[in-house]
Amino acid sequence: MDVPTNLFLIGAPKCGTTSLVSWMAQHPEIYSPKPKEPHFFYSPTRQRFSEIEYLRLYRGAPSKAKYVCDASTSYLFGGAYKEILREVPSARFVVCIRDPVEMLSSMYNEQKKSGFELADDLRSAWQASDARWAGEHRLLNNVEVVDPRFFSLKHTCALGWQLDDLLNYAGKDRVYIVLLDDMRNDPQGVFRSLCRWLDISSEQEINYQKKNSATRNRSETIAKILRTARRIKRAVGFERSMGILRWIARLNEEDTTHPQLEEGLFDEAKSYFKSDLQIRNQVLRDLGTQRAHANVENYNT
Incomplete structure (x- = not known):
């Protein structure tokens, strides 16, 4: 298959990817169609494009576009970048990340809205994480869900190990990381920096409207x-x-608003994610172009 895409916004879900891809779609040198997430190389659910559907989705890409973007946010967790690099050796990857404890309630709300999550509350979904990671469809829609591991909140929201695996496989030069806090505080600066990394014009007029509110x-x-x-x-x-x-x-x-973490779950999640956050911050330091906003000291038990 002659893969039509060469730029991949591979995650993480609920970390600002919808806003970022909407900015990218406004740039004349980037083509990003709708739907933005075909999940061709990996999907945790049955909502996965076939090869024919994938090719059809991108056939409208203009010849002037330097980049054709697949913004499937499941790819980071699913390790899809390995197959992508075999098919597209020149592929480049963009990843949006955020504080893992903040990410928890957003992920639960999205999965509940999508019909995949059957747990009545965030605590129940959190407690089902280990079973889901082991391959059980606990409190999940087993008609739609094909990979229950993706719905393990403990693992999907732990972005440190996912980033570490990505950089070890793809190399630092192919990966650009965006922090959600930076997108909120300086959207224009974030996007212009990304454009410079992609070696395209950074002076385009962009509407930086926030997308995908709860x-x-x-x-x-x-x-x-x-x-x-x-x-x-x-x-x-x-x-x-x-x-x-x-x-x-x-x-x-x-x-709606994302469900608030009860005090006990908040403390448990902080403790659980502490070591992964240290990995994440080390990855950012190793890249040398990003800074870690989250203070590891705040994750003491």
Whole structure:
């Protein structure tokens, strides 16, 4: 297969990737289609593009685009960069990261909204982590989920070991890391720095509007019908999009706030992620181009 992509925003989920890819899509030298996450090289669920679907998604890439972007945020966890580099030796990888304890509630909320998570509360999902990591579909939608390990909050939110594996395999020159705190505080500076790393113009006018704020489904029944409709649409190869499903999905959304970690779970998570955060911060120091915002001392038990 002649892979059409050469730039990969591979994670992490709920770390600002939707905002970043929306900025990238506005740059004339980067092509990023919708949907942004085809999950072709790895998917923890059945929502995975076939080879035909993947090629079809990118066939509209203009010849002037220096980069064609796949923004599937499951790739970091799934180690998809290994297969990607075999197929695209010149591939470059961008990774967004955030504090792991902050990431917990965002991940749970997203998985619950998507219909994959069946746990009624964040504590129950956290406690199911070890079983899921061992391959059990505990409190998961086993019709949709094919890799329960991805839904182990203890492991998916532990970004240090994932970054370490990525750099050891791909090398420092192929990886650019963006901290969510930096995106919040200086979006223009973050994006211009990324453009310089990609060796493209950093003077483009970009709308730095925040994307993908926390929402939930008004009706789980409607959400389930929409997921089924999307699968059928892709299965029959229906390409034309009139935006009806997206319109209904938006009507079915309402703003929400991420569930707060109870004090006991907050302390447990801080203790659990302390060693991984040390790995993450060492990775950032080794890169020499990023700084670690999180203070490891704050993760003392």
